[in-house]
Amino acid sequence: MPTPLPTSAYPPLAGFGEVHDIGKVVGISDGPDGTVLSLDRSEYVLCTPQSGDAETCLDGYRIDDVEGGTLDYVVTPTVRVVLPVRPEEYETGDLADLREFVAARPSSLMILRLDAGGRVMAVGQPWLP
Numbered sequence: 546m547p548t549p550l551p552t553s554a555y556p557p558l559a560g561f562g563e564v565h566d567i568g569k570v571v572g573i574s575d576g577p578d579g580t581v582l583s584l585d586r587s588e589y590v591l592c593t594p595q596s597g598d599a600e601t602c603l604d605g606y607r608i609d610d611v612e613g614g615t616l617d618y619v620v621t622p623t624v625r626v627v628l629p630v631r632p633e634e635y636e637t638g639d640l641a642d643l644r645e646f647v648a649a650r651p652s653s654l655m656i657l658r659l660d661a662g663g664r665v666m667a668v669g670q671p672w673l674p
Contacts, residue, residue, distance in 0.1 A: 547659045554589055555656050556606075556671040558635070561627055565659040569652045570668075571615060573644055580620040580640060582647075582665055586611035587654065608654065618657065620665045627669035635669075643668055 549563035558564075568586040575581070590609050592602040601607050626638040628646060638646075646653070658667035 547661075547663055553591070556589065558627060558656060558669045558671045559633070560635075561656065561667060561669045562658050564656045566616070566618075566657045568611070568616075568655070570647050570655045571652055573620075573647045576619075578619050579622070582618045582620050582643075582657075582668070583615050584618060584655070584657065585615050585652070586613060618659070618663070618665045620668075621660065624665055625667040627667065629670055629672045632672050635672075646670075 547565045549565055550567070555564045555567045566584060566586060567588065568584040570582060571585050572583040573580060574583075587608050588611050589606045591605060592607050594602045594605060620640065620643070622640065624640050624643060626640075626643045626646070627635050628638065628642070630636050653670060656669050656671060657665050658669075660666045
């Protein structure tokens, strides 16, 4: 099983479960092994807000890119998608909803939950103020 990230490494998403990776989803395509989600990896870094610096340290964290480029993940056909509707309110969907979301909002920050084989079984977008 892929190792989950510590809870301090991502914003909470109620009911999502363990998070294994976080980043900007830059594409979704069909490959020989199934649907492939491409992710530019990111990380949350704890920081101390400074006066006049609200954009780089929002609510005590900032989002930094992770070196290493884009990773591709195979998505399970039964993937669960969790998207925010308004603060602390989410709706769930399926692979069709994920395709629609990625097409409409490229480079959106998402968190991934993987199965024991390293395939994406859940994708969520945490609420960000």
